[in-house]
Amino acid sequence: MNLYVTRLVVAAAAVLVAAGCGPAERPVTGRFQHVAADRIAVEVFKADKLSQLGEQLQRRRVECMADRGYPQLAEAAAGGEGGSDLSSTLNATAPDFAVRSEVEARRSGFGQDEPRQAPHVLSYDKGFDETLERCTDEAAKRLGGDLPRVRADAYDLMNVVSVEVAGRIRTGSAASTFKALAAPLLDCLDRAGFRPAKSGVERDIDAYGLGVATGHLAGADPAPPRRVRGTVETLPAAPARAYVPTPAEAALAVAAARCARETGYAAKFVTARLDVTRQVIAAHEEPLVRLGERIEKLAARLP
Amino acid sequence: MRALIKMAAVTGAAIAALAVLPAVSASADDGNSRANCSSGEICFWYDGTSRFQKQFWNTGNHGGNNFMDTINGGYRISNQPVQDNALEVTNRDTVCDVRVGNLQGGVWAWVTIPNNGERQFLGTINNRNDRHERIGPGCS
DSSP states (O other): OOHHHHHHHHHHHHHHIIIIISSOOOOOOOTTTTOOTTSIIIIITOHHHHHHHHHHHHHHHHHHHHHTTOOHHHHHTTOOOOOOOHHHHHSOOOOGGGTSOHHHHHHHTTOOOBOOBOOEEEEOOHHHHHHHHHHHHHHHHHHOTTHHHHHHHHHHHHHHHHHHHHHHHHTSTTHHHHHHHHHHHHHHHHHTTOOOSSSSSOOSHHHHTTTOOOOEESSOOOOOOOOOTTOEEEEOOBOOBOEEOOHHHHHHHHHHHHHHHHHTHHHHHHHHHHHHHHHHHHHTHHHHHHHHHHHHHHHTTOO | OHHHHHHHOOSHHHHHHTOOOOOOOSOSOOTTSSSSOOTTOEEEESSSSSSEEEEESSOEEOTTOEEEEOGGGOOEEEEEESTTOOOEEEEOOSSOEEEEEEEETTEEEEEEEOSSOOEEEOGGGTTOOOEEEEESTTOO
16 A cells, blocks of 8 residues: 555554544534534535644745745736635535536537636746745744644645535435436436437436537647746746537526426535435534534634 | 546556547636646646646636646646546635536535635546636625
8 A cells, every 4th residue: 555545544543443443432413413514514524624723824925935035926816717616515505517507518519618717936946935834834833833733734634525425316315306306307317308418327327428528729729838947937827718609508408497497406415415414414513513612713813 | 436447547557548649628727738837727637646737716616627748847737527536635825715516416526625725635526527616805
């Protein structure tokens, strides 16, 4: 086993111990059993405080780099727009195709426009890289020496929960529930003249190609980096780009949006996904509570 | 299981099966087009070694991209696709966290990777990777 698998095994073992398969720990309290679908990221994972800590870490190391003669990160920090965050990963939401309006589906199929992106710094300079490491260490010490470890542990636990939820939905204990609630949606698509893309496969969301973006982004790709050895390069801000679906994708997306609305698919999906998520969270309650305490302790030190 | 087999079996005949052949990468994003994971890049690894690697500097879909083969100090495109074929990832983005996703049943399952430069196993979405996104304020 290499180091990385070992690290995963150790993390999994720690979760098992915390779940009661080791020395006695505090009892499971069910404190998260009523968490709302759109509050999981904040209430269970303290994602808002984790983001604040991450932003502060970034800010301090950017200042440190500028002080040491590397202003590129500070200059690039004018910011882009929007962007996904941890809420969209952790909260119990319906698939995007099921909540789009038919107008949105016709315009964007199953894809998404790309917002304007902030300037991006790439380094081919060892001095920059070494200084960035030192600045990261110094920033972490000022915020709380174990901040990098807390962030890494938080993300590990988020990933364990996220993947376990998806696994139960796909092939695990909740698969039959999700299959049953998709059936009216697929029947509606059949009536609209759509069929699975391949024959002989199981009749499910994937077989119909729902949610799969097959189009392209309008406009030119950003210019590639110049890649000059020994330098630090700031790639310019990239303008927003519209996503253009294929005609077939748009047609399917429109039908999927209509069928989802007519069958109440989104609400049923969220209810079922929330149920699965609460079960998985309950199974990891102890490490989640301890992680939350570590995050709160660090966040309390923020100015 | 597939992940462990991949880690153990990149030898002899297995290497021959991964021979460098002309291939087309649909994406213009090749990071800095040099081997190894540089500061600012998001890097994917085929197995537990560093031979087959793919770098990005931006958000992107994995379809249409192939791993680069660095055998004998080279850096040439291989015939190994990145999609559903990556074991590990390193996030050296200087600003953003990254999440790597698998789309199945209309639902995205994501693993989120902080920008700490550590090489990480993709967990149970290893060899199921479809896309990665830079996430956080100003990141997309």
